[in-house]
Amino acid sequence: MTTVTNMPLSDLLKSFKLKTKQQELLIRVSILCLVYILAFITRLFSVLRYESMIHEFDPYFNYRTTLYLTQNGFYDFWNWFDYESWYPLGRIVGGTLYPGLMVTAVLIYRILHFLRFAVHIREVCVLTAPFFASNTTLVAYFFGKEIWDTGAGLVAAILIAICPGYISRSVAGSYDNEGVAIFALLFTFYLFVKAVNTGSLAWSLASAFGYFYMVSAWGGYVFIINLIPLYVLVLLITGRYSMRLYVAYNCMYVLGMLLAMQIRFVGFQHVQSGEHMAAMGVFFLMQVFYFLDWVKHMLSDTKLFQAFLRITVTCAVVVGTIALGLGMLSGYISPWTGRFYSLLDPTYAKDHIPIIASVSEHQPTAWSSFMFDYHILLFLFPAGLYFCFKRLSDATIFIVMYGLTSMYFAGVMVRLILVATPAVCLISAIAVSATVKNLTVLLRSKNKGVLTGSTKGSSSSRASSKALLDQSQPFQKNGAIALLFGAFYLLSKYATHCTWVTSEAYSSPSIVLAARGAHGNRVIFDDYREAYFWLRQNTPVDAKVMSWWDYGYQITAMGNRTVIVDNNTWNNTHIATVGRALSSYEDEAIEIMRSLDVDYVLVVFGGVTGYSSDDINKFLWMVRIGGGVFPVIKEPDYLVNGEYRVDKGAAPKMLNCLMYKLCYYRFGEMLTEYGKPPGYDRARGVEIGNKDIKLEHLEEAFTTSNWIVRIYKVKPPNNRW
C-alpha cells in the first residue's frame, strides 16, 4: 500500500520542479509583488497613528476641487469661477490648476463605485499617493531593465519603494500634485527611452501621452521639456544620432506639444514662453541636421556637398537668430519666469521676489538633508555613474544626464530632492547590481576552476598556472564573501534608516500636532480643526476671514468661509495689503480691513504650547512682503539693532502692531511654565514686553483649547452719537 502511494507522490513533486527560466520568472514576479505591497504600506504610518485625513495646506485645495468635481461633473469643474477665495477678486479655478491629480482621484473613485465599493472620496484622496508610489516602483523596474538588465531593475524598484526623498511627498494623506507627478515623470522618461531604443512610432506616441499626463499633473513638466531636448543635443554632438532618435523626438515633440496645449493653465506657453524655446530650437535644429544628412547621403561628391553645407548652415543660423531675436525683443517670447529663473540664479528670488524666497521648501539644500533623504545612495550614485560610463549607450547617457541635472537642481532647492530621487535610485541600482553580479561571478568561478583542475592537468604550464590560480582563489573567494556581506549589511542599514525616517519625520499630518506629556504619554493638539469647525458652525455663511496666506486653503476647505488670500499666491499686491494690515497699528489696520469687508481675523500663536511655526515667527516675512509693495512699512522699524525681539526691549512699533496685539491679547495673565512669570512665551523663550493689551476695533471671538488658533471679530463702526 505504502509503495503504491509513494510513487505518485515523488512523480507529483518532480512535476513541480520548474525549469531555470521559469524559476527566475517566479522569483522576479514575487519580488515585484512584495515590493509593490511594501511601497504602499510603508506610507501608512500617519493613517495608523492618527486617522485618515488630508495633511498640510496645499492638499486641502486639491481635496476641495476634487469634491467639487465629484459633485458637479467635469464641465462645471473645467469652467469653475471660485468666489470664495481672494475676496473681492475671486479666482478662475478652471484655468489656474493642473487637473491631473483630481481627475485621477475621481476616476479611481468612479471605478470603485462601479464595483460597488461605496468609499468616500476622502479615503480615495488620502490613498492616491501611496497607490501611485507602488506604480512608480513597477515603472522603475521596467526602466532599470531597459537601461541595464533585470537585476538592476529589481534593485531600483526596491530602492525607490522606501527612499525617504520620495516618501516625504507621497505619504498617505499628502494629496498633492507630486504624488502623481513623479509617477508620470518616470513613466514619460521610460517611454521616451524605449522609443529611442526601438525607433517605433507607437512608443513615441505613448511617450507623448505620458508627457500629456505629466503636464496635466504638475508644473514641473518644464523639467521634461528641457531635459529631453538637452539629451537630443548631447546625442547629436557626440555623434550618436540615428534615425530612431529622429522618429522618437519629433513624434513626441509635436504630439506632446499639442496635447499639452489642451490644459488651460499651460495655454500657449509652448510657443510663447522662453522656458519652452529650447525644445523648439532643437526641433528645428534636427530638421536641418537630418536634411543635411540626407543630402550628403544622396550626393556622392563631397566638394559639392561642402558648398551646399555652407550655404544651408549660414541660412539656417541667420534665420534662427533673427527669429529668436525678434521674438525676445518684441516681448512675444516671454523671458524665464521668476519661479524657474531662481533655479538658475539662486540669489534672484531673495532680492526681487520675497514671496518665492519665503517658502521654506524653496531654500537651498544642506548636506544633512541629502544624507537624511538618500543615505547610502549618496555614495552609490557616483559608483553608478562610473558603471554607466563604462557601458555607454543611448539609454545610459539619458540616465546620466537626468541624474546630473536633477542633482544640481536638488542642491538649489530642497523641494527638488523629490525630482532627483528616481535618477539617484536608478543609478545606485546599477552600481549595486553590477557589483553584486561581479562578486557572485567570482564566487561561482572558483567552483568551475576546481572542476576543470580536477578533470585536466597534464602539461606543466597548465599545472603552474593552475597552482597560481589556486593560490589566489581562496583569497578572492574570501574577499568576495566579505564584500557581499558588507553589501548586505549596508542595504539592511538603508532599509532600517528609511523606515525610521518615514516613521519619525515624514508622517506628521501638520494639521494635528503631537507631543510627549510630562509622564511620557502622547498629547494630541487638534486646535486647527477645532478652530475651522468653530468658524463653520458659528459664523454667518457669507463671513470673510482674513489670515496669512498659509491657512487660506484650509479655511475654505474645512471652515467653508470666504478668505482674502490663500496659498495660490497669484496676486502679490493683495497679499501685501494683508501683510500691511497685520503690521500696522490698529487704527490704520481697521481702515484696510473695512475696505476689504473683513469680518473675522485668524492668527496662529504658539506661545502656550511652544509651537514654533506660528505667525509671530513668520511676521518678518509679512513685513517684507508688505513693505515690498507699500513703502510705508519698513522692516527696520520692527527690529532692535537688527534683532527680532518680542520682550521688553522690542521696538515700539513691534509691541503695538496688530499682529502682536492679536497674538498676545490676554496672554499677559497666562502662566505657561512652572517657575516662570506670567506671559512667558514658550516658543520664543522670553517674557513678552507688552502685557496690557486693549483692543479697540476688534473683539476676541474664539481661542482654541491650547491657544494655537485665535479668531477675532471685527466690530462694526460705532453709531455716530
Added chain:
Amino acid sequence: MGRTSSKEDAGALFHSLRSAYAATPVNLKIIDLYVGFAIFTALIQVVYMAIVGSFPFNSFLSGVLSCFGTAVLAVCLRIQVNKENKEFKDLPPERAFADFVLCNLVLHLVIMNFLG
C-alpha cells in the same frame, strides 16, 4: 572669376541632386510629395495669418501644427519604409504604415478639440 565658378558650382550641385533624387523609389517620392504639400499648406496659413492677424490664436496654431505634424509623421514613415536604413530592416512596412495612421488619428483628434 569667383562669380562664374560659384554659379557653375550651384549648377553642378543642382544637377547632381536632381540625378540622385531621380533614383529614389516611387513610394518614397509619393511620401515626399505629401510632405511638400503639407508644408506648402502651412506656409499659406502663415501668410494668411500675417495678413488677417492671429486673433483666435488656438485656431491658427491648430491649423499650422496639423500641417507640420502630419509632415513630420510622413517623414518618419519615409524613414521607416526606406530600404536603405539598416536600423529598420526588420520592421514590416505595414506596421510602419499602421503606426503612421494611428499617430495621424491622434493628431487630428487633438486638432479638432483645439480648433475652437
